Amino acid sequence: MARGNTLSAFGNLRDLSVTPGAVFLGPWANIDHEKFLIVAGVDKDRVLVCSVMINSHINQYILKRRKLLALQVELRETDYDFLSHDSYVNFAQPIKANFSHFLNDELKYCGFLKNDDLKLVQHNIIVSGVLSTEEISLFFSTC
Numbered sequence: 001m002a003r004g005n006t007l008s009a010f011g012n013l014r015d016l017s018v019t020p021g022a023v024f025l026g027p028w029a030n031i032d033h034e035k036f037l038i039v040a041g042v043d044k045d046r047v048l049v050c051s052v053m054i055n056s057h058i059n060q061y062i063l064k065r066r067k068l069l070a071l072q073v074e075l076r077e078t079d080y081d082f083l084s085h086d087s088y089v090n091f092a093q094p095i096k097a098n099f100s101h102f103l104n105d106e107l108k109y110c111g112f113l114k115n116d117d118l119k120l121v122q123h124n125i126i127v128s129g130v131l132s133t134e135e136i137s138l139f140f141s142t143c
Contacts, residue, residue, distance in 0.1 A: 017109050018042065018049065018102040021118040023082060026107035028053075036082070038089060038113060040121050041139030042099065049102060050131070050139040051095045052121060054087045068092050071128055073120060075113075082110035091124045094131060 022039040036054035043049075054075065062068040071091040077083040101107075113121065126136050 018046075018099060020122070021113045021115070022102075023054070023080075023110040023113060024102060024107040025082070025110050026104070036087070036110065037095070037102075037107075038121060039102065040094065040118075040125055043138050044141070046099050048138070049097050049099050050125065050135070051097055052125065053090050053093075053095070054083075055090055056085065056087050058088050062090075062092070071124065071130075073124060075117065079114060079117075080111065089121055089124075091121075091128045092130065094125055094128075096135070 018039055020039055020041055024037045024039070025034050026037070028035050028037070037051045038054065039049055039051055041050040055072075058069070058072050062072065072088045073091070075083060075087050075089060077085050077087070112118075122140055125131060126140055131139075
């Protein structure tokens with residue numbers, strides 16, 4: 001799934017890498033392999049992060065459900081050094097995590113989404129209907 005991942009070399013400044021558009025690779029609870037996570041939004045106090053996962057393919061369950069399929073967006077491998085093949089951002093289940101999770105040494109910083117892709121990710125999360133109005137305001141008030 002991943003190629004040429006770079007470890008975060010920010011040291012004490014690592015928390016500055018946890019900004020919208022940052023991509024990390026690492027373990028996640030109840031998943032048996034590393035996953036790419038995109039930071040989609042960060043609350044103003046930098047306590048909580050809204051993130052989405054990148055999948056290497058779209059699950060058959062999702063392919064059969066038009067509403068869930070609409071919550072997938074392709075990222076091209078040719079656009080990102082950290083991808084080894086075309087992959088899909090899944091907006092169906094945004095993850096609300098503590099900011100500190102992204103400072104974990106098990107997560108590897110991989111790079112940033114292109115600005116157009118970040119805007120698409122944020123827009124799709126906002127219009128998906130999976131977050132409350134309060135959560136949208138918390139994470140995306142500047143979008």
